[in-house]
Amino acid sequence: MMPFERLLLENKAWAAEKVGEDPLFFKRLENIQQPDFLWIGCSDSRVPANEITGTQPGEIFVHRNVANLVINTDVNLLSVLDYAVNHLKVKHVIVCGHYGCGGVKAATTNHDYKYLLNMWLRNIKDVYRLHREELDAIHEPDERTNRLVELNVVEQLKNLAKTSIIQRAWKQENRPDLHGWVYGLKNGIINPLLDIKANTSLDPLYEYDDL
């Protein structure tokens, strides 16, 4: 059997098991999805959104990229955010990083990762620069990376709040709340870092007044 064929075989077994537990499982999800959550996580294969939160298909709308970044010119992320907020009407947006993130670690080096990755990782270097004093004071490299993982999640959460997509939903419907989490690869536990409730005031520089 080719390695990828195992996935197809497992898929059949999974589908059969679901129907065994609940004959209407797929029928119910076929025509509608009403997730309460948008998850913005790292692409890392060890951090699967549904599995680590014990949620089922239909419960979380998911976007993942290297180091869970929210970049204000990323059409992919913004499309997902727009759809989740304005069409699915999610109540919560979660940015979930993870300790030991390879993307964050790479951004702390001076290595040339070539074109696209350099461009992407630059955003994390900017987070480092914003918090340089605190990070430079941490001498143990893994500890410093993990603190940068946390600060990166906080900055990405703020980047969400800076979008007109979020600000308009806050003004018109008092949702969604934003949550910044960090997952531990060592123990499987999520560390909740920061919540930004709907309509929390921001730096006025980023507030739109004509939404």
Ligand code: CO
């Ligand atoms: Co990662």
